[in-house]
Amino acid sequence: MNEKKVTRNNVIETLVHALKPLDYAHALYEGGAIAFNRLDEWSDVDLYLVVDDDRVDEAFLVTEKALKTLTPIKQKYEVKQLPWPGVSQVFYKLVGASEYLLIDFAVLKLSTPERFLEPEIHGEAVFYFNKRDRIKVASLDNDRLRKTLQEKLPRLGDRFAMFNIFVQKEINRGNYVEALSLYHSLTLGSIADALRIRYSPFHHDFKTRYIQYELPKEIIKRLENLYFVRDREDLEKKYGEATEWLKEMMAKP
Numbered sequence: 001m002n003e004k005k006v007t008r009n010n011v012i013e014t015l016v017h018a019l020k021p022l023d024y025a026h027a028l029y030e031g032g033a034i035a036f037n038r039l040d041e042w043s044d045v046d047l048y049l050v051v052d053d054d055r056v057d058e059a060f061l062v063t064e065k066a067l068k069t070l071t072p073i074k075q076k077y078e079v080k081q082l083p084w085p086g087v088s089q090v091f092y093k094l095v096g097a098s099e100y101l102l103i104d105f106a107v108l109k110l111s112t113p114e115r116f117l118e119p120e121i122h123g124e125a126v127f128y129f130n131k132r133d134r135i136k137v138a139s140l141d142n143d144r145l146r147k148t149l150q151e152k153l154p155r156l157g158d159r160f161a162m163f164n165i166f167v168q169k170e171i172n173r174g175n176y177v178e179a180l181s182l183y184h185s186l187t188l189g190s191i192a193d194a195l196r197i198r199y200s201p202f203h204h205d206f207k208t209r210y211i212q213y214e215l216p217k218e219i220i221k222r223l224e225n226l227y228f229v230r231d232r233e234d235l236e237k238k239y240g241e242a243t244e245w246l247k248e249m250m251a252k253p
Contacts, residue, residue: 006094006096007101008101010070011101012045012128015063016028017066019059024052025050025051026051031123032044032046035122036213041100043100043101044100044102045101048108048116048125049108050110050115051108053109063105067103074094076090077090078091084112084114085112087109089106091104118138121203140202148204149204156194156197160187164190164246168239176235183229187239187242188226188242194250198249199214
């Protein structure tokens with residue numbers, strides 16, 4: 001028997017049908033790729049549901065029951081710790097859906113201030129319902145962002161100056177797996193952060209997510225070259241190049 005093919009439209013229609021009638025559900029909207037007009041065949045479904053504070057568990061139960069009317073749930077993964085109070089997140093993988101079509105489902109308490117709706121950071125969210133226009137698109141706090149960046153760049157330089165030598169230390173010891181891991185996290189991670197601050201400050205804490213869309217092509221090409229390490233000798237060479245690049249960036253006003 002042929003397996004039913006599940007599409008993103010199937011998922012969204014099913015969830016809207018199940019969640020919109022609930023009196024404690026106030027809004028359902030999608031972020032991620034669709035919010036940046038970058039939807040493609042590999043995109044997942046990033047959904048946010050705002051509910052009354054005491055109905056979070058019930059909202060997940062209704063969601064899962066609705067998904068099961070469409071197709072069985074192949075896998076469920078609950079994120080145990082999030083940095084935002086009042087936000088709960090579960091990922092679902094569905095039978096009959098593309099392996100890439102994960103359902104990234106976040107339930108937000110009505111009282112939480114975090115909505116993931118600032119257009120500069122999260123793009124233009126697509127609302128599937130917003131009862132009485134209760135959930136508002138937020139304005140970015142530019143003063144707060146400016147202060148954050150002013151504090152972050154010097155701290156980034158201090159962290160790099162203190163710990164970047166760890167890469168060379170492990171190269172000297174012949175511990176190349178550890179050296180490569182540190183090179184990616186410390187050296188290249190610091191470069192990515194510095195480049196974000198310069199070219200895409202709204203996403204200063206996004207690490208490498210979306211980076212290929214937001215940095216100049218020549219910068220991305222240079223960064224890619226540093227990320228792809230051929231062997232031990234190439235690691236030491238590129239570690240040196242990356243270190244000098246970041247020193248140059250930190251020296252510029």
